[in-house]
């Protein structure tokens with residue numbers, strides 16, 4: 001029974017539509033203590049400025065350190081009725097908000113006090129809730145409990161559970177498969193009332209966002225949902241009764257489970273379907289149709305090794321009718337395809353086609369398998385076809401790794417890096433045979449989704465003390481789900497660098513083949529997933545795939561439409577170390593990452609990538625902080641620093657003046673003096689005779705000047721003079737970026753062919769800021785077209801549209817014909 005006070009509180013929470021956790025969090029926010037007293041944790045909320053986020057994170061860290069020193073203690077118990085009623089109120093509110101189509105904004109804290117069990121369930125002994133202590137991981141024990149109220153989607157899933165003795169507690173389950181964006185109805189079916197479960201080595205976490213401790217499960221491998229005949233339920237009695245009120249009834253036959261599974265399948269609830277088929281199989285493992293159906297459900301979920309195992313099982317059973325064998329063969333082919341066994345897949349599709357000669361589907365799959373095999377073996381891609389699909393976030397492409405190998409490089413965090421296994425030349429993809437190329441698909445990815453999102457996450461990453469976007473937040477649970485469904489891939493993720501406080505990973509990658517583990521059933525994964533480790537790995541290895549977007553015309557400036565930051569974990573690309581001016585570069589087409597040489601590379605030379613780029617030294621250091629807490633020391637940064645503090649400070653100021661919006665408002669005269677000021681901030685005495693120095697800020701200044709002159713000409717001011725001056729500035733911009741500008745060749749009878757393919761730029765180096773420089777090449781061409789010198793324009797169009805992926809991707813969005821350049825000029829003039 002709830003006391004009068006409790007009832008009062010209850011009705012207040014219900015009227016506010018708040019769960020006890022939310023309610024107490026809100027209350028403690030109002031009564032936030034002074035930091036030094038450490039009476040309660042600081043509250044982290046959205047919209048705090050970065051400095052304040054850092055300050056509160058540090059305070060939270062101190063608070064947790066203080067908590068760790070305290071002995072474990074009995075929690076204050078909240079009455080059963082109060083918990084259940086407020087959970088129902090939250091559930092109603094959850095349903096109402098979902099019904100109204102409201103986007104649920106959720107905030108969480110990651111990289112902090114996580115716990116995942118590593119001991120097998122068979123070695124654990126039960127513990128009742130009454131014995132569990134706050135601030136303690138109950139190593140060697142397991143909690144048997146069941147839900148007594150509907151579950152509610154919060155950041156994870158919030159449940160109210162009871163143990164056999166009827167003691168109740170709030171349970172928060174994070175990172176459970178298929179929960180992202182789930183509706184109230186789905187959650188009701190995923191974890192129904194009365195659902196019995198086991199929590200391995202439960203952690204009773206002190207409240208961080210409210211005074212109420214909770215049992216917190218971070219890893220889906222720590223929770224085992226029990227089917228009715230589980231040995232862990234044998235002889236178990238529940239003090240509160242056989243079934244909690246409102247618990248759904250269970251199927252009683254394999255056929256019942258099959259038909260329930262089919263109903264789930266038809267409504268796209270593949271996880272629930274796979275679970276229903278599994279329960280049918282527990283009742284009768286001889287029903288091969290349940291394996292066959294489950295294989296399809298696993299395929300839809302992306303649990304490929306499990307799908308393969310089920311399809312293979314059906315094919316191994318004697319006397320299975322041909323129609324089912326065919327289905328199993330086709331499903332096996334698809335599973336193998338997505339497991340990158342393209343030859344195996346092709347074989348299965350051919351076998352399938354032999355019994356279905358009229359089905360076009362089979363031919364399509366055979367062709368896809370053959371293309372993927374070619375790509376994976378030779379690195380031959382149809383780039384144009386790929387760029388055409390650039391908006392997709394799941395391109396059908398095979399991975400390829402060129403002449404590179406992982407080597408122990410002890411000076412780096414993680415102790416490894418990637419080196420060239422033979423000499424590599426930068427150059428045109430289709431002509432040069434010794435190019436470097438790595439093409440990778442993400443292990444898991446999250447892209448901003450403007451349509452139909454039901455929830456928006458923001459998280460505080462306690463490792464970096466930065467707020468993370470929705471995509472960065474959900475990436476962690478997507479990686480966990482991929483491992484859940486494909487446990488044999490876990491070693492490849494676990495072998496990545498997990499930060500300075502984690503174990504040093506093995507020096508080789510990928511790890512030696514360990515015996516393949518499959519998913520046992522949707523309710524039980526055969527591998528212990530360390531959720532905290534995955535969070536760390538995502539922190540130190542994820543990329544933000546810079547989706548290709550059409551270059552938009554506006555003062556010649558490249559603009560992208562992205563408003564959120566996509567986030568993806570790539571496996572092999574995670575092994576490359578950083579250099580600001582690197583010898584290789586990366587970019588993405590859809591979710592496909594392409595890594596290519598930016599300069600010629602010697603055999604054995606380390607290959608580096610830029611993790612980020614900015615012309616500002618301080619901005620680069622700020623962005624690299626989580627990787628390089630003591631700052632980047634690459635040769636380019638060293639060279640920049642050698643210019644001295646005064647020049648660097650001056651350049652930081654000038655970076656601000658060179659922002660595109662500022663330049664757009666600037667007069668031509670001011671822009672000219674700005675270019676002079678920038679040039680002066682690079683002391684000529686530091687220029688090397690043998691090598692042209694890269695001066696990215698100077699490149700920006702010249703490019704800005706060139707654009708100003710171009711616009712002045714377009715506006716009718718000294719057309720010829722301004723266009724020639726504009727070309728001159730563009731040339732200076734290219735040179736400041738490190739591009740060699742070639743003297744045009746004279747046409748003679750002998751070299752007519754060479755002149756036809758002549759490139760006005762050197763091809764031995766692709767600069768960091770190539771995106772911008774391509775624009776200048778096209779604008780140079782435009783200048784020549786307008787000046788009536790089409791012949792001189794053509795080499796610049798050729799230069800800007802070189803047939804290699806980095807440039808091709810840009811050109812794909814631009815019509816590079818002289819007519820189009822002309823049209824663009826006339827159009828801009830009219831609109832101005």
Ligand SMILES: C[S@@+](CC[C@H](N)C(=O)[O-])C[C@H]1O[C@@H](n2cnc3c(N)ncnc32)[C@H](O)[C@@H]1O
Nearest residue numbers: 412413414415416497541574575576577578627
């Ligand atoms: C994505 S991992 C790169 C591969 C890593 N070295 C490994 O062994 O797995 C990123 C981490 O490598 C280290 N690292 C990368 N570039 C570095 C650099 N230029 N200097 C020092 N450490 C670097 C940092 O510890 C960084 O957090």
